[in-house]
Amino acid sequence: MDVNTANKSTTDEQMMDILLVLDKEKKTISAVKGVDENGELQTVPPENNSELLKFDRHGDFFSNFFSNMMNQLKNPTRFNFFKIPKLELPKIEPIIRDNFNNPTPENEAGIERYRVTPEIVKQEVKKEQQEPQNGQLPAKEAGTTAQAPQQPDKSKYVIDPDKVDWEALKNFGLSKEQLEKAKALEPMLRGYKSPGAFTISGNYNSAIMKMDARLSFRHDKDRNVVLAIHGIRQKPELERPFFGHEFSKEDKANLLETGNMGRIVNLKNYITGEMIPSFVSVDKVTNELVSMRASSVQIPDEIKGVKLSKEQQQALREGKGVFLENMISNRKNPFSATVQVNADKKSLEFIYPNAKQSQE
Incomplete structure (x- = not known):
């Protein structure tokens, strides 16, 4: 089954960026x-x-274009610039x-x-020039003692990259290189979802599939690595039991307002029958419900310079x-926010005061 032709335009769109400008004088946003x-x-x-200027996300053209543009621009301080993936533009x-x-x-x-300035572009160019390309040493090290290409440290990964069926990913219009360029591969190998959504598509003879989804790698029951596709939903599914837990009125309100349920509940593992104390949150990109073992959370003694009392630490452990x-x-800069465990991010998150929330 060959889906490469059908998916070429989708892949191209995913790898293109648009340069937006905020004109502070006219108060307009344009490309x-x-x-x-x-x-x-x-x-x-x-x-x-039809007229949007598109940039290959990882090409040299953007850095050259942006540098030349800033040199020619009459009043650069009047503008703020943002480089945004084309698929994320409407959001x-x-x-x-x-x-x-x-x-x-x-x-x-x-x-x-997404913000870009001449300083940011210079730093990115310098970093790219220093990084080895295709396993080769950086140019400044040419002529020195040869070294073996550095291999990724598999010990920090939950997923062994050698066990991923990269050929199978092509059925969905995906590739290892594409995930790397989108900076999604590293978090996926660590057991997280891709930071952003991808357009998944394929032609399966009797059916054509196309959808936006976040991606992750998972182990099946035989410990094989499989691709998990987390499709985007219109809203969280709160009317049905979630691994045996039926959401209360308060649970639903918390999940819709803050994205976190705010307490620990027992969820049933239908394979082993085990009841697992867990946090529950909403993936804010896909509206998927996500759980996390309560025993997995680690509560620090201090967050951003503020020391936590024992009562505050206990409240966080309970999901509040x-x-x-x-x-x-x-x-x-000083700031204030509600801190809470987020099961989707597998860590603590900040919820800012302007958002609807209950504060402890």
């Missing part, structure tokens, strides 16, 4: 085309697919627009990884939200 002879930015509406553009009108810590965190004030961000 960048270039700079005219007068140093004025040329733009088109983001929804104008991210409204967040950028909303954050300009009503800045919030949550929106800032959501768009920060704990509101912490005056934490210090990586940028050395």
Whole structure:
């Protein structure tokens, strides 16, 4: 079964980025085309697919284009730039627009990884130049004593990459290289879902499948590595039992408001019959319900500079939200947020005050 031709356009779209610009003077968001002879930015509406300037996500063209554009631009401080995967454009553009009108810590965190500046581009280019290509040593090390190509440290992975059936992934229009370029392979080998969604498609003679989904690797009952496809749902399925647990009215309200149920419940392993104390959360990308063993969580003594009391640590272990004030961000700015265990992320998460939430 050959699905490569059917999936080529899908794969191309996944690997393309769009450069958006926020014009702080005009208060508009557009897609960048270039700079005219007068140093004025040329733009088109983001929804104008025929004129959008697309960049190979991992090519040199973007870094060259962006550097030249900034050198020619008459008033660069007037603009904020964001490089966004084309498939994520409908989701991210409204967040950028909303954050300009009503800045919030949550929106800032959501768009920060897409922001580009000359400094960021220079750092990325420098990093790429220093990384070995195709198992070769960096150029600056040429002529030195030969070394064997560094192999990935499999001890840090939950999934052995040698046991993944990479040929089978092609049936869904996927490849190892594609996952690597999207920075999804590393978290997937660690046992997590892909950070973003992929468009999965295939032609199976009597049926054609196409859907957006997050991906993960799992072991089946024979310890074979299989691809798990987490399709995007319209809303979480809360009316049916979840591994034997029926959601209460309060459970449903918590899951819809914060994404976390806020308590530990016993979930049934239908293979072994074991009842497992677990956290339950909603995957905010796919609306899938996700569970995590309560015994897996590790609660630190301190979070972002704020020491936790024994009562706060116990509340977190029980799945409750704990509101912490005056934490210090990586940028050395103080912030406050509710901290809570998120089963989908398999860790603690921050829920900001502007979101609907119950605070402990």
